[in-house]
Amino acid sequence: MRLVAAATIVTLVFFGVSAGDTQAEDGPPVTATQPLLRSIGEDVSPDELRATIARLVEFGTRHTLSETQSNTRGIGAARRWIRAQFIEMSRRCHGCLRIETPTQTIVGERIPKPTVIMDVLAVQRGTSDPDRVIVISGHLDSRVTDVMNATGDAPGADDDGSGTAAVLEAARVLSHYKFAATLVYAVLSGEEQGLYGGKLLAQSALDHHWQVEAALNNDIIGNATGANGMADKTHVRLFSEGTRSTETPEEAERRRYNGGEVDSPSRNLGRFISGIADRYITDFRVRMIYRTDRYSRGGDQVPMLAAGYPSVRFTESIENYTREHQDVRTVDGVHYGDVLGGIDFPYLAQVVRLNAVAMAALASAPAPPDSVKIGGAVSADTVLTWAPVAGAVSYRVWWRDTTAPIWTNSRSAGNATSLTLKDITIDDWFFGVSSVSADGYESPVEFPGPAGAFNPAIKPSSPASVHGN
Numbered sequence: 121m122r123l124v125a126a127a128t129i130v131t132l133v134f135f136g137v138s139a140g141d142t143q144a145e146d147g148p149p150v151t152a153t154q155p156l157l158r159s160i161g162e163d164v165s166p167d168e169l170r171a172t173i174a175r176l177v178e179f180g181t182r183h184t185l186s187e188t189q190s191n192t193r194g195i196g197a198a199r200r201w202i203r204a205q206f207i208e209m210s211r212r213c214h215g216c217l218r219i220e221t222p223t224q225t226i227v228g229e230r231i232p233k234p235t236v237i238m239d240v241l242a243v244q245r246g247t248s249d250p251d252r253v254i255v256i257s258g259h260l261d262s263r264v265t266d267v268m269n270a271t272g273d274a275p276g277a278d279d280d281g282s283g284t285a286a287v288l289e290a291a292r293v294l295s296h297y298k299f300a301a302t303l304v305y306a307v308l309s310g311e312e313q314g315l316y317g318g319k320l321l322a323q324s325a326l327d328h329h330w331q332v333e334a335a336l337n338n339d340i341i342g343n344a345t346g347a348n349g350m351a352d353k354t355h356v357r358l359f360s361e362g363t364r365s366t367e368t369p370e371e372a373e374r375r376r377y378n379g380g381e382v383d384s385p386s387r388n389l390g391r392f393i394s395g396i397a398d399r400y401i402t403d404f405r406v407r408m409i410y411r412t413d414r415y416s417r418g419g420d421q422v423p424m425l426a427a428g429y430p431s432v433r434f435t436e437s438i439e440n441y442t443r444e445h446q447d448v449r450t451v452d453g454v455h456y457g458d459v460l461g462g463i464d465f466p467y468l469a470q471v472v473r474l475n476a477v478a479m480a481a482l483a484s485a486p487a488p489p490d491s492v493k494i495g496g497a498v499s500a501d502t503v504l505t506w507a508p509v510a511g512a513v514s515y516r517v518w519w520r521d522t523t524a525p526i527w528t529n530s531r532s533a534g535n536a537t538s539l540t541l542k543d544i545t546i547d548d549w550f551f552g553v554s555s556v557s558a559d560g561y562e563s564p565v566e567f568p569g570p571a572g573a574f575n576p577a578i579k580p581s582s583p584a585s586v587h588g589n
């Protein structure tokens with residue numbers, strides 16, 4: 121702690137600049153060079169991903185309404201195989217994973233008869249901050265052209281064998297390590313019938329009183345070449361909502377006036393992940409998409425957002441629509457269907473590296489500060505205040521131009537829980553605060569007030585509840 125404070129003072133001397141400068145004021149972001157994160161990226165294996173998706177395709181169909189008794193075909197066999205993989209991984213890490221199968225019998229719009237929806241979760245409990253949870257998810261179920269066809273071959277290699285393989289690979293790699301926060305590896309089902317597995321995951325999180333700081337949903341992440349031949353193997357798209365799903369009309373009115381429409385916790389989680397890609401994933405960058413999902417389409421991050429949890433969606437740079445939601449067939453020389461041959465494994469590995477490294481970085485950092493507040497109207501200075509969080513030895517105030525997409529300027533507050541930015545007017549910038557651990561891991565930046573709160577349930581008047589649930 122003393123070392124960190126001393127280093128901060130030194131860098132302030134060398135890099136201190138005047139207000140309005142567009143560079144970071146006292147050096148680069150702190151999660152800049154962590155050997156652990158580099159080695160986690162190197163552990164991700166394209167061969168493991170290939171083996172997982174090849175196995176998933178062998179189940180013929182994983183449609184939510186498909187049979188569950190067979191040991192070789194259908195969603196039942198597939199989810200038993202997933203569970204067995206988690207059990208084997210847990211055996212290798214001396215029981216580090218707790219396997220849960222939240223289950224609900226559903227009748228709904230695309231589920232005409234009572235059907236069991238079952239998610240398969242593996243929970244890696246955090247060492248010092250176990251109620252704080254980082255989730256990775258993908259969906260196991262697959263479909264063909266007719267969403268009600270439960271018997272036709274639906275290989276679902278990319279949608280969403282790729283996301284399911286990402287979850288298993290993240291678990292395989294990260295279960296070798298220990299982290300402050302809890303990691304949840306979530307294989308969902310019922311997505312194509314109406315996001316039922318995502319709803320079940322959100323309900324599970326609420327039932328467990330998990331403080332979900334980040335949910336990374338992976339859906340269609342294994343291909344980078346479109347049917348038109350366009351290719352982009354150096355980016356992944358990251359979708360994040362701009363304003364939080366759960367904001368009240370009063371909060372929306374304040375946000376419209378003061379700003380925050382591009383600073384939900386999900387959006388700042390996206391910025392955090394984009395920064396991880398820049399620093400830790402070679403030749404690979406995030407394309408931030410300022411939308412909850414693709415145009416008029418959905419995914420399992422949506423029920424998590426509805427429950428108030430910061431969530432984003434990873435999807436490949438360029439989708440191939442001859443493969444998604446198609447019967448496997450060839451018409452006029454064009455191959456349709458979501459087959460194994462459509463997966464680009466080196467590309468998929470890059471997306472999975474980014475997920476695994478981001479999870480490790482989030483789980484190693486403290487939570488973002490609680491109850492971030494801002495003041496300074498009709499004043500030359502801006503004042504940020506916040507409540508302390510477990511595991512933080514210092515905090516960093518960030519600001520950027522109101523039209524800038526990423527945080528540009530920052531200043532360390534040391535271990536104080538407020539900072540006055542002298543001669544920087546509140547009117548002209550957007551502001552936020554991050555937390556920093558003793559070993560230099562930094563949290564996502566939190567925008568002040570309910571618009572940006574990662575954990576809006578925590579009120580400054582009840583600090584006792586901060587780490588209690």
Ligand SMILES: [Zn+2]
Binds near residue numbers: 279280311339340
């Ligand atoms: Zn999907």
